[in-house]
Structure formats: C-alpha cells, structure tokens
Amino acid sequence: VGTAESPDPRIEHGLAALLGRDQVLPGTVAEFLHDATEERGIAGWADAIVLPRSADEAAAALAWCYERDVPVVPRGGGTGLAGGAVPCGGVVLSTDRLQAVRSFAPELWRIEVEAGVRTADLRRRARENGLLFPPDPGAAEQSHIGGNIATNAGGPHAFKYGTTGAWVTGIEAVVPPGDVVQVGGVLRKDVAGLDLKRLLIGSEGTLALVTAAWLRLIPAPESAFPVVAFFPDLETGCDAVGSVIGNGVVPAALDYLDEGALRLAARSYPGQVPVGAAFAVLAEADGSEAEAASVRDDLVHVFEGSALAVETDVDRGALWRWRDGVSLAVATARGGKVSEDLEVPVERLADAVRGTVEVGRRHGLTGLSWGHAGDGNLHATFLVARDDTSGQQAARRARAELFAVTRALGGSISGEHGLGLLKREYAEWSRPVAALQRQIKAAFDPKGLLNPGKKLPPDDPGSGPRL
Ligand SMILES: Cc1cc2nc3c(=O)[nH]c(=O)nc-3n(C[C@H](O)[C@H](O)[C@H](O)COP(=O)(O)OP(=O)(O)OC[C@H]3O[C@@H](n4cnc5c(N)ncnc54)[C@H](O)[C@@H]3O)c2cc1C
Numbered sequence: 427v428g429t430a431e432s433p434d435p436r437i438e439h440g441l442a443a444l445l446g447r448d449q450v451l452p453g454t455v456a457e458f459l460h461d462a463t464e465e466r467g468i469a470g471w472a473d474a475i476v477l478p479r480s481a482d483e484a485a486a487a488l489a490w491c492y493e494r495d496v497p498v499v500p501r502g503g504g505t506g507l508a509g510g511a512v513p514c515g516g517v518v519l520s521t522d523r524l525q526a527v528r529s530f531a532p533e534l535w536r537i538e539v540e541a542g543v544r545t546a547d548l549r550r551r552a553r554e555n556g557l558l559f560p561p562d563p564g565a566a567e568q569s570h571i572g573g574n575i576a577t578n579a580g581g582p583h584a585f586k587y588g589t590t591g592a593w594v595t596g597i598e599a600v601v602p603p604g605d606v607v608q609v610g611g612v613l614r615k616d617v618a619g620l621d622l623k624r625l626l627i628g629s630e631g632t633l634a635l636v637t638a639a640w641l642r643l644i645p646a647p648e649s650a651f652p653v654v655a656f657f658p659d660l661e662t663g664c665d666a667v668g669s670v671i672g673n674g675v676v677p678a679a680l681d682y683l684d685e686g687a688l689r690l691a692a693r694s695y696p697g698q699v700p701v702g703a704a705f706a707v708l709a710e711a712d713g714s715e716a717e718a719a720s721v722r723d724d725l726v727h728v729f730e731g732s733a734l735a736v737e738t739d740v741d742r743g744a745l746w747r748w749r750d751g752v753s754l755a756v757a758t759a760r761g762g763k764v765s766e767d768l769e770v771p772v773e774r775l776a777d778a779v780r781g782t783v784e785v786g787r788r789h790g791l792t793g794l795s796w797g798h799a800g801d802g803n804l805h806a807t808f809l810v811a812r813d814d815t816s817g818q819q820a821a822r823r824a825r826a827e828l829f830a831v832t833r834a835l836g837g838s839i840s841g842e843h844g845l846g847l848l849k850r851e852y853a854e855w856s857r858p859v860a861a862l863q864r865q866i867k868a869a870f871d872p873k874g875l876l877n878p879g880k881k882l883p884p885d886d887p888g889s890g891p892r893l
Pocket of ligand 1: 846
C-alpha cells in the first residue's frame with residue numbers, strides 16, 4: 427500500500443483491470459474516507475475505493491487484495507459512530523451498489539436483501555406490505571442493512587423488539603481469501619454447527635464483508651401510541667423507568683433525555699415541555715388497538731404518580747423525528763460534541779447519567795446524555811467545539827474517566843455503536859477472552875487484512891492511538 431500523502435496507483439489500476447473501470451474510484455474520493463466521527467475530526471486515507479455490483483465481484487476484489495497483502499475496509503452507509511469504516515490505507519469495499527431486494531415473501535414474513543439496501547427503504551418496503559422490520563437506528567435514511575448487521579445496530583424500539591441481529595436468519599458474506607459463503611438462510615431455526623451467523627453480527631467488518639441477508643419481519647402492529655412524561659429530577663424519572671419494568675408493562679420504546687439534553691432540544695419539541703422539567707421519558711405503546719391502548723393507560727398510570735406532566739396527544743411521527751434530531755440539536759449548541767455510547771444495568775442508569783455530568787464538570791465541560799433508558803443505554807456527551815483544541819483534549823481525558831465509571835457500574839463501553847477505531851484501546855478483556863477473540867479473527871482472516879486496527883484486542887494494548 428501507499429501512504430496517506432501518496433496512495434499506491436497500482437492498486438487502483440489493478441482492481442480496475444480486474445473489475446472494470448466503473449467499479450473502482452481513486453482512493454482520494456473524500457466521501458468514502460470518513461464516517462460520522464468526522465465531527466470529531468477523524469478521517470482516513472485509501473489507495474482505492476471499490477464498488478462491487480455483486481457478491482462475486484466483491485469476492486474477486488477481496489481475493490485480489492488478499493493475494494497482495496492489501497488491507498480491505500468494508501463500508502456501508504458511513505454513518506458509524508466508532509470510526510469502523512474509516513480506512514487507514516488499502517481498499518474501501520463499499521456496498522453502495524448492492525441494492526437489490528432478491529426476494530420478498532410478505533405472506534411468509536421474510537425478505538432477502540443485498541447489503542447496500544438502506545435501512546429506511548427496507549422498513550418502508552415492509553410497511554407498504556403491512557409488515558414491520560423493527561430495528562430503527564437513528565440514521566436509517568443513510569445506513570445500510572449490511573452496516574446495521576455489522577454493528578448489530580439498535581434504536582429506540584430495540585427495547586421490545588431487540589437489536590438488528592434478532593431479525594437476521596441468514597447472511598451471505600465474502601470471507602478471506604475470497605470465498606462467498608452462506609450461513610443460515612430462510613430457516614427460522616438452525617443449530618447445525620457453530621453459529622457463525624451470530625459471530626458475523628456485530629463483527630464490524632473484521633471477519634467478513636456481508637453482501638446479503640435473509641431477514642425476518644412481523645405483521646405491523648395495528649396501533650402505536652406515544653406517551654411522554656416529564657419529571658422534576660433525574661432520580662424520579664429513573665425510578666419511573668424502573669416502575670414500568672417492575673410492573674410488567676412492555677412498551678415498544680422507553681427512551682430518555684436528561685436535563686441538559688432536554689434544555690437544548692426543548693425548543694423544537696412538538697408539544698409542551700412543562701416548566702421545571704429536568705428529565706423526560708419517551709415511551710410508545712403498540713399492538714392491536716386494544717393492546718396498545720391498554721399499555722398506554724398502564725404507562726400513564728405509572729408515570730402519573732411522580733411526573734410533572736404526561737402527554738399522550740403528541741403526534742407520533744413528529745415525536746420520533748424530534749428524537750432523531752436530538753443529537754444535532756445538542757451538537758449545534760457549542761459547535762460540536764464528543765458523544766459516547768455506554769451501556770449499564772438498567773438499575774444503574776441514574777448513576778451513569780449523574781456520572782456523565784460530574785465527569786464533565788471535573789474536566790471543565792458540560793456533560794449531558796440521552797438514550798434508550800429501558801436498555802440502560804446512554805449517549806453520554808460532552809459539548810465541545812470542533813476547533814477548541816484544549817476542550818477536545820479535556821474531552822479525551824473525560825471520556826477515559828467515563829469509561830472507568832461505566833465499568834465500575836458493571837457496564838460496557840459500547841451498547842450499540844461498536845468499538846471500531848475509537849474505542850478498542852479502551853476495552854478491557856481478560857487474557858483468555860482476548861485470546862479467543864484473536865483466534866476467531868485468525869480463523870476467518872489469517873492475514874489480518876480485514877479492517878485492521880478495529881474492534882479487536884490490540885496485540886500490544888496501550889500502544890495504539892487513544893483517540
Ligand atoms: C444521527 C445518527 C444516529 C444514530 N443512531 C443510532 C441508533 O439509534 N442505534 C445504533 O445502533 N446506531 C446509531 N447510529 C450509528 C450508525 O448509524 C450505526 O452504527 C449503523 O448501523 C452503521 O451502518 P452504516 O451502513 O452506516 O455502516 P458504516 O458506518 O459504513 O460501517 C460501520 C461498521 O460496519 C462495517 N460494515 C459496514 N458494512 C459492512 C458490510 N456490508 N459487511 C461487513 N462490515 C460492514 C464497517 O467496516 C464499520 O466497521 C447513529 C448514527 C448517526 C449519525
């Protein structure tokens with residue numbers, strides 16, 4: 427491979443000779459060199475970008491690279507928040523042109539799609555046929571289903587329906603040194619052999635390039651009713667979340683905004699935020715009309731005891747659009763943000779939310795959070811302008827401390843965005859677990875060429891960049 431300053435033209439030309447000029451772009455095309463961590467100033471470089479039109483073309487490209495020791499970085503919609511699709515040289519293998527719906531059997535509740543189908547398009551296609559593909563990650567208009575599988579993406583409705591992996595019955599993938607394999611398929615159950623499908627889910631492009639998937643759908647719920655509750659403080663709000671769970675109420679989504687996030691997003695809220703609100707819970711009740719109404723009433727009953735206000739007449743579409751915009755509203759407040767996706771046991775949510783604010787304060791930063799309360803999943807955030815060098819340094823120190831706080835609460839440093847490039851130096855594995863992870867990686871990718879430097883325990887922990 428070349429260098430960041432001068433990519434190796436032989437790689438672009440060699441792949442163009444193999445696949446045709448139209449399938450290969452120079453490594454300098456900027457849109458393929460970053461993901462959503464661009465807001466933190468992270469971008470990479472590549473020798474070439476490859477846009478295969480089929481699994482066979484992707485396999486040919488991987489085989490060509492594997493033979494020549496060229497690293498390969500799988501890429502979907504580039505919305506990742508861990509730098510997983512950011513190349514550090516080599517070839518970016520994009521799923522942009524793998525957009526076919528290979529088969530759709532609405533009456534059997536299943537669909538087979540290529541990896542480059544956008545999440546929102548898949549959800550719309552299901553919906554038009556009376557079905558639901560439940561995973562609803564926030565950047566669904568841009569993210570690809572292959573990227574969702576590679577990160578096992580979540581979203582608000584993962585509380586009831588689980589993350590992307592729960593909906594995947596089969597995967598077609600290209601594995602080193604250049605083979606197309608199928609693991610699983612249309613079968614809803616299959617325990618013949620080790621569960622390789624499950625290994626690929628969430629593997630962040632380090633084991634294979636996902637080229638297609640068989641997905642499970644369900645009949646769309648007849649009704650879905652939002653319930654939004656505002657609380658006077660964090661503890662009361664988190665207690666209410668605990669009461670929902672403890673009382674056996676099962677909403678489809680159970681999200682939250684803490685005081686800081688609520689303050690910055692309140693202006694565009696499509697309803698009325700009461701004075702004194704310091705914590706908001708966004709819930710949704712779904713099912714048949716009667717079931718959804720019953721769950722909605724249960725939620726109202728649980729919240730009413732301690733909330734400042736409970737709203738049930740807010741427009742559902744407007745509510746979730748607003749929720750999707752929270753990240754942007756928070757980022758624009760100070761001209762940038764450093765956000766971390768943390769996971770804690772749900773009963774420790776209040777400690778983690780408070781911990782984020784306190785860690786921020788210790789480093790001279792405003793800390794706040796929002797996220798998927800029912801899953802114990804926080805988007806813990808420090809406000810800091812992109813060009814504020816000392817603020818960015820403080821945020822780097824603060825996030826290291828935040829990870830320690832998370833661990834002390836029995837949590838994980840990533841609930842849904844993955845480790846990618848950004849976090850692998852912070853992850854902690856026991857020696858045997860690290861060894862198993864490396865052995866599994868080596869079994870799929872003996873030369874270590876698939877998305878190197880991402881996700882997995884470094885050979886020499888502490889020697890890599892602490893971004
Ligand atoms: C505004 C916003 C909101 C978001 N909300 C959520 C949310 O609610 N829940 C959530 O989980 N995430 C969320 N994300 C993060 C991101 O959208 C998800 O991680 C998403 O699944 C990434 O998909 P992608 O196609 O963009 O993948 P990319 O960013 O292109 O890649 C992500 C990782 O997957 C690998 N990869 C991509 N495609 C393949 C493939 N075909 N085969 C193998 N590996 C592949 C890449 O190498 C990389 O490591 C959000 C991001 C933004 C910007």
